[in-house]
Amino acid sequence: MRKLVDELLLIIQSATVEAGYDKKFASVKSSDRPDLCEYQCNSAMKMAKELKKNPLDIAGDIANELKKRRELINVTVASPGFINFDIDSEFLADYLEKMNSDKNLAVSLDNRKPTIVMDYGGPNVAKALHIGHLRSAIIGEALKRIARFMGCRVIADVHLGDYGLQMGLIITELKRVKPDLEYFKPKLNNKYFELAETLEPQFTIEELGEIYPRAAAKSKEDKEYYEEALEATRLLQEGNSAYAVLFKHIIRVSVADLKKSYRRLNVSFDLWLGESDAKPYINDMIERMRRNGYAREDNEALVIDVAHPDDKKEIPPCIIQKSDGSSLYATTDLATIVQRKKDFNPSKIIYVVDKRQELHFTQVFRAAAKCKLIEDSTEMKFIGFGTICGSDGKPLKSRDGGVMTLKALLDETAATMAEKLENSEMSEEEKKEAAEIIAMAAIKYADLSNQPSKDYIYDSNKFTSYEGNTGPYILYSLVRIRSILAKCEGMDSSIFILNKEQQPKEKKLMLSITEFANAVETAYSEFSPNKLCAYIYDVANSFSGFYNDVKVICEDDTLKKQGYIALLQLTERVLKKALELLAVDIPKRM
């Protein structure tokens, strides 16, 4: 079914033609001046320029035609050429009834049904998730759900950071701390290797968590240590069997822990592949790059030139092989593209990554296109997100000044939320559960309501507030709607009525609801969950206004009451769907 604005556009178009003008100019949008009208048409000004005619005359001509239409009321013309109008109540009620019976709530799906690989999450193995991983997870998950709702086939890949020097560092440090582990015995036989799947790893996630930061620090100061890590990295990449077992165990321990953390955020992946899974594709890929003359030697390293003559900024060549022959970040990213092409043949690959990596991805995308790893029609999309900052405007740190782990952040916010829960009817257990759900909503909503590319300031007090444009406020509105509906049990209704003595707030809520499709489609096409948040807030606000002016339960007129119930049921459905797209859970009570 069509969106309401599209229905209106058809009307404007036919009126434009009736008035003797070209319909290509026709346009309509919800009003920028709600005090004057509900919808506006700005096309007369555009036409005036081309036709060299007074815009007021054109607007008048079109307005005269619009006045004949039963769907529109209060059609007026305003200087310098705006056409303003309201929408007829009966028409609006009919539209809502249609929307209510549409399973997609008037959203028109992307009929190309693209296959999309989404790369988000990006955690490193053996390292606790920290604040930097929050946005990738939240934004990526929202974009995935929105794309799926729009009819896309989306494959979400967590793309673990499990390759390169970091692995060598972990191995080196583990060997220093626990030299007696089986992995480091000189003659590890194949039998042990076969047992890798069945044997328990000989270390815990907590141990791993301590190891990496220490190793990273040591390697910077101690040249010998650094060399050792390089050697371990090389051995691992060459397929040393003992290290291969160790590697498997590191992955197993890490992934189990990561899944737990992501589950708390309602974030899930279809694939738990990592950089290392692209390894089998590397040699062949590089060989082809050499053979076809795409890559060249430079200071003993292998590079691909990706600069364009008309580049404003200098794009350095993409290095795909170090002078010592080992591969690096760009190599695995390119090989991963080969892998994804083979496995899914996607029409789009989307990366949700820290915006500071933009140059790297520009290089990778260009190299992929140049070396024909993908077809020209495959869209490579980089969605760079900004940094989460503390109140000082600098990247958020933990209280002691170290890296803020994700768990610490979630725990702190959940604790803040628990303190604010006032509902005394709830048991302690129920309170705790609700606080967790609301806290996650608070964090996600705050993050998603900002533009992805911008930095934002993390203010736990503000985010967990029930007032203003916050997750808790949205949830509160929804829980209240449900509370009313629960009290009207057995009175389900799908009759939308908007009679003459309608309340202005009632119509406002109806108009807000009709914008759902627009909000979802915009969030999808612009990769902007923040547009969906803005919409949710608008609906919640409209509901609060309605709630204040219109008493549903004590309404005596049965017909009226049914109209209210239908409206609230649809409001509930719209809000629930929108929150589901953002991966925000709803508490039973709060």
Place this chain on the structure above:
RNA sequence: GCAUCUAUAGCUCAGUGGAUAGAGCGGCGGUUUCCGGAACCGAAGGUCGAAGGUUCGAAUCCUUUUAGAUGCGCCA
């Protein structure tokens, strides 16, 4: 040095060529015999970093400039 991004109300942010630049918070004033007042309503508060330009019309496009953040071939 070169490049990219950001700059909008006291604070946090919307607003990618249209009317009087909008919200929330904070501060000020109001609204409760009634569905959860954790709400609603109202007024105050801005030379859209600065200066030019394009346009009937600019926070939005172009040029210059100031400040901050970020990035710039063998880390991931």
